[in-house]
Amino acid sequence: MGQNAIVYARVSTIRQADHDLSIPDQIAHAERYCKERDIEIVGAYVDPGASARDDNRPQFQRMMDDVKxxxxxxxxxLVHSFSRFFRDAYGFAVYSRMLEKSGTRLMSMTQETGEGAQADLMRQILSSFDEYQSAETAKHVTRSMIENAKRGFWNGAAAPYGYKTIIVERHGNKDKKKLDLEPQEAEIVKLIFQLYLYGDGKTGPLGIKNLVSYLNGRGVKNRNGKPFRIQHIxxxxxxxxxxxTHYFNRTESRTRKPRPREEWVEIAVPPxxxxxxxxxxxxxxDARNPTMTPPRIASSRILLTGVAICDSCGAPMRTRTGKNxxxxxxxxxxxxxxxxxxCAGVTVPMGKLDAIVTDALCGQVLQPDRLEYMLGSLLARNSGRRAAAQARLKELKRERRELDQKLEMLTDALEKGVPLDTVKTRITQRQNEREQVNRVISFVNREIDSPLSAVTPAKLEAFSKGLRARLQEGGEPGFRKAYLRLLLDNVAVAKDRVRISGRKDVLAYQLTAEKPLPPSMVPTFVGEWCTRHDSNV
Incomplete structure (x- = not known):
C-alpha cells in the first residue's frame, strides 16, 4: 500500500531576505517528488507571506490542528526544505515532535535525512543552521535598510496615507524611492487635524469617533476605497x-518592541x-488619554489642578486644606x-492664585489691543495659506475638467456602439475619481473661506469683553475651569512670581468659531504665549 503526504509550502514576508522558490514552484516540486515515489498527496497547506521564525501562520496552525x-x-x-517548516530550532523541535506523536513524520524534498537517531540529530543540526542563517540574513538586511534610510530613501513598505513613492535613482536593477505628497490624500490629512483640533467652525473639536463619522458620512474614503476606521485616525x-520627519527602525521587526531612541533613523519627507x-x-x-489625565482632575471644579506646577521642580501643584x-x-x-x-516648594492660597491667573489673563492677554498684536502674525500666515489653497483649488478644477473630458469620451464611445462591458469599469473609475476631487475641492474651499480672515476690531472687542466677564470671579465654575485648561499650557508658581504660558492659535480659533466650545470639548495645549505676573505670593 502506497504512502500519502500533506504538502506544506511557504514564502517569507521579508522579500529582500528570502530568495527561495515561489509557492507554485514548491507545489510543482512536491507533485513531481510524490509522483516519482508513488506517494499520494492528500492535502496542501499554503502560507503566502509568512515568516517561519514563529508559529503565527494561519495555514500552518490549521495543518497542525487537522493532523492532531x-x-x-x-x-x-512534505516540505521543500526544513526552513519552510520552521527557522527556529526550538519551534522546529516542538512541532516536529507533535507530528511524530500523531504518527506523521516531517520530510524534506531537498534534505534527505533518513530515519532513526542519526536522522533526528541531522534534522536538529539543519534546523539550528536555518535559525542561524535566518538571523544572519535578517541582520544584514536590517543593516542595508538602515543605510538606505540614512540616505533618505524609502524602504519598500506602503507609503503612509497622504504620500506616494516616487523613483529618484536606479542602482543596477534596484529602484531607489522617496516619499512625495499625494495631493488629494494630503488635503484630507489636513482636514483630519483641523477637525480634531478646531472642528469645521460649526461643530467644535471632534473626538476620534465623531471624526470618523464625519468623514464616512460625507463619503470620504480611505486609500483602499473603504470607510475610515478609528485606528486609521x-x-x-x-x-x-x-x-x-519619518522614523525608520523604531521597533524590532520580530517582537515589535520599541528600539532605543538613538537607534531610530530620521528620514526627511515633505510636511x-x-x-x-x-x-x-x-x-x-495626551489630555484626553485617561492614563495621562486622571478623571478627578478633568472633572474637578478647582480651577488650576492639572495646570499649576511648581516652578522649582516641575511637579504638579495639588490642593490641601487648613483649619478643618x-x-x-x-x-x-x-x-x-x-x-x-x-523640594523647598511653595504653598499659595487657592483664591489668591486663582485671582492672579484670571486677572493676568483678563488684564494683559484678553485686552483687544493685546489680542490684535498677538494674532497679527497668525492672521498673516493664514493669508499665505489661503493663497496656497487658491492655487491648489485651481489645480483641482483643472483635474476635474480633464476627468469630465475623459467621461465624455467614454460616453461617446458607448454611443458609437462600443459594448458597455468594455468601458464600464473605466467609467466607474473616472466617476469615483471625479467624486473624490469634488470632495477635496469642498475641503479646500472651506480653508479659503476660513473665518480667520474676517476678524474686525468690533469682533475683537466683543470677544474680549464676553470672555473676560465669564472668566472672572463670579463666572460659572465649569466654564472658567474649562477655558483655563483650553487657554493655558501651564502656570509655573514660584515664591516671588507666577509665569503663565498658553497658545495664541487657540485664541484665534475661539475668536472666529461660530459656536463657543462647550466645556466637555475643551482640550489642553502646548504653550506659545507667555506672561509673567510678579507677586509676593
Missing part, C-alpha cells in the same frame, strides 16, 4: 511624518501639517510627599 485531531491522516508532512494623528498644529493635537490627545477645611491652598506635590528634601 485526525481530520486528515498522512504518513508525512488614531495612527494619522500621531504620525510624525506629517511634520516632515503636510504645520508643526504648531501637530503639537497642539499631541497635547490634546476652612482654607484651601495649592501646594507643591513633591514637597508634600517628600518634605523639604524633595
Amino acid at each position: 485531531s485526525g481530520v486528515i491522516r498522512a504518513d508525512m508532512v 488614531q495612527e494619522a494623528l500621531r504620525r510624525s511624518a506629517y511634520i516632515g 503636510i501639517v504645520e508643526e504648531s498644529i501637530f503639537h497642539a493635537v499631541q497635547a490634546q490627545l 477645611g476652612q482654607y484651601w491652598y495649592y501646594t507643591c506635590s513633591r514637597s508634600a510627599d517628600m518634605g523639604k528634601t524633595g
Whole structure:
C-alpha cells in the first residue's frame, strides 16, 4: 500500500531576505517528488507571506490542528526544505515532535535525512543552521535598510496615507524611492487635524469617533476605497511624518518592541501639517488619554489642578486644606510627599492664585489691543495659506475638467456602439475619481473661506469683553475651569512670581468659531504665549 503526504509550502514576508522558490514552484516540486515515489498527496497547506521564525501562520496552525485531531491522516508532512517548516530550532523541535506523536513524520524534498537517531540529530543540526542563517540574513538586511534610510530613501513598505513613492535613482536593477505628497490624500490629512483640533467652525473639536463619522458620512474614503476606521485616525494623528520627519527602525521587526531612541533613523519627507498644529493635537490627545489625565482632575471644579506646577521642580501643584477645611491652598506635590528634601516648594492660597491667573489673563492677554498684536502674525500666515489653497483649488478644477473630458469620451464611445462591458469599469473609475476631487475641492474651499480672515476690531472687542466677564470671579465654575485648561499650557508658581504660558492659535480659533466650545470639548495645549505676573505670593 502506497504512502500519502500533506504538502506544506511557504514564502517569507521579508522579500529582500528570502530568495527561495515561489509557492507554485514548491507545489510543482512536491507533485513531481510524490509522483516519482508513488506517494499520494492528500492535502496542501499554503502560507503566502509568512515568516517561519514563529508559529503565527494561519495555514500552518490549521495543518497542525487537522493532523492532531485526525481530520486528515498522512504518513508525512512534505516540505521543500526544513526552513519552510520552521527557522527556529526550538519551534522546529516542538512541532516536529507533535507530528511524530500523531504518527506523521516531517520530510524534506531537498534534505534527505533518513530515519532513526542519526536522522533526528541531522534534522536538529539543519534546523539550528536555518535559525542561524535566518538571523544572519535578517541582520544584514536590517543593516542595508538602515543605510538606505540614512540616505533618505524609502524602504519598500506602503507609503503612509497622504504620500506616494516616487523613483529618484536606479542602482543596477534596484529602484531607489522617496516619499512625495499625494495631493488629494494630503488635503484630507489636513482636514483630519483641523477637525480634531478646531472642528469645521460649526461643530467644535471632534473626538476620534465623531471624526470618523464625519468623514464616512460625507463619503470620504480611505486609500483602499473603504470607510475610515478609528485606528486609521488614531495612527494619522500621531504620525510624525506629517511634520516632515519619518522614523525608520523604531521597533524590532520580530517582537515589535520599541528600539532605543538613538537607534531610530530620521528620514526627511515633505510636511503636510504645520508643526504648531501637530503639537497642539499631541497635547490634546495626551489630555484626553485617561492614563495621562486622571478623571478627578478633568472633572474637578478647582480651577488650576492639572495646570499649576511648581516652578522649582516641575511637579504638579495639588490642593490641601487648613483649619478643618476652612482654607484651601495649592501646594507643591513633591514637597508634600517628600518634605523639604524633595523640594523647598511653595504653598499659595487657592483664591489668591486663582485671582492672579484670571486677572493676568483678563488684564494683559484678553485686552483687544493685546489680542490684535498677538494674532497679527497668525492672521498673516493664514493669508499665505489661503493663497496656497487658491492655487491648489485651481489645480483641482483643472483635474476635474480633464476627468469630465475623459467621461465624455467614454460616453461617446458607448454611443458609437462600443459594448458597455468594455468601458464600464473605466467609467466607474473616472466617476469615483471625479467624486473624490469634488470632495477635496469642498475641503479646500472651506480653508479659503476660513473665518480667520474676517476678524474686525468690533469682533475683537466683543470677544474680549464676553470672555473676560465669564472668566472672572463670579463666572460659572465649569466654564472658567474649562477655558483655563483650553487657554493655558501651564502656570509655573514660584515664591516671588507666577509665569503663565498658553497658545495664541487657540485664541484665534475661539475668536472666529461660530459656536463657543462647550466645556466637555475643551482640550489642553502646548504653550506659545507667555506672561509673567510678579507677586509676593
